[in-house]
Amino acid sequence: MPLAGTPTRCLAASRLLRAAAKRCLPFQPSALPPRTAVLPSPCAERCASAAAARGAGVRTRCSTPSTTSPAVSSQQHQDYYTITTPLYYVNAAPHMGSAYPTIAADVAARFQRLLGKRVRFLTGTDEHGEKIATAAAGRGLSPQAHCDDIASQYTDLWGKLDIRFDRFVRTTEPRHAALVVDVLSRCWDKGDIYAADYEGWYCVDCEEFKDEKEMVALPGPDGKPTAQACGCPTHRKPCQHRKEANYFFRLSKYSK
Numbered sequence: 001m002p003l004a005g006t007p008t009r010c011l012a013a014s015r016l017l018r019a020a021a022k023r024c025l026p027f028q029p030s031a032l033p034p035r036t037a038v039l040p041s042p043c044a045e046r047c048a049s050a051a052a053a054r055g056a057g058v059r060t061r062c063s064t065p066s067t068t069s070p071a072v073s074s075q076q077h078q079d080y081y082t083i084t085t086p087l088y089y090v091n092a093a094p095h096m097g098s099a100y101p102t103i104a105a106d107v108a109a110r111f112q113r114l115l116g117k118r119v120r121f122l123t124g125t126d127e128h129g130e131k132i133a134t135a136a137a138g139r140g141l142s143p144q145a146h147c148d149d150i151a152s153q154y155t156d157l158w159g160k161l162d163i164r165f166d167r168f169v170r171t172t173e174p175r176h177a178a179l180v181v182d183v184l185s186r187c188w189d190k191g192d193i194y195a196a197d198y199e200g201w202y203c204v205d206c207e208e209f210k211d212e213k214e215m216v217a218l219p220g221p222d223g224k225p226t227a228q229a230c231g232c233p234t235h236r237k238p239c240q241h242r243k244e245a246n247y248f249f250r251l252s253k254y255s256k
Helices: 006-024 042-053 096-114 130-138 143-160 174-189
Strands: 080-089 118-126 167-170 193-203 208-210 240-249
Touching (some): 080 096, 096 118, 096 143, 130 143, 143 167, 174 193
Parallel strands (some): 118 167
Antiparallel strands (some): 193 208, 193 240
């Protein structure tokens, strides 16, 4: 489905919401949260290089109004609103299914800014997974080069759609990795994480183990369903029987 008319529709929706907000309360510009300076990172540089190779610009942060209304009260300054899209898998290029929730989140963020709230709008890409490594191998690229290219396509598309995000998260960024290490280290120190083996039927596309009761029988070479039900009900592909060492969160520690 073409995306050519999407920016126009998004702008029209924004204008309607702006008009509605003016009727409901006196208009006040949003007071955006303070932002730290954007420092160049290896991931950002790789993303920019990949975009430059494709002849596209990379947009990593929304524009920030330089002025705020003095009418915004101190209470409104503390009225935060955070919204996030999914972190999209980079096994393939962005499509309508990734544009739709991002446009919806952008409309919601714009409306909350019209109400004077301090909006934090997050989006980004999830760059971890077996299917991403498979997609990279299919293109003859390293996983990181593949992720850099697809991530730049996302930021390029969000720029064309005028998506006013505040933060584009990439899970391969050093600052994201540092945050994950910090959180997991705290859980480990509290004894909330333990090692154990897990065995079962695994769907690569879903990236999860399937219960045998939910699996389906797939057609065999003769077109008839196989005797054993070992297929993913979502992707209609055979699941793989695996046994692997893994880490688990001790959820029972917090059950009542």
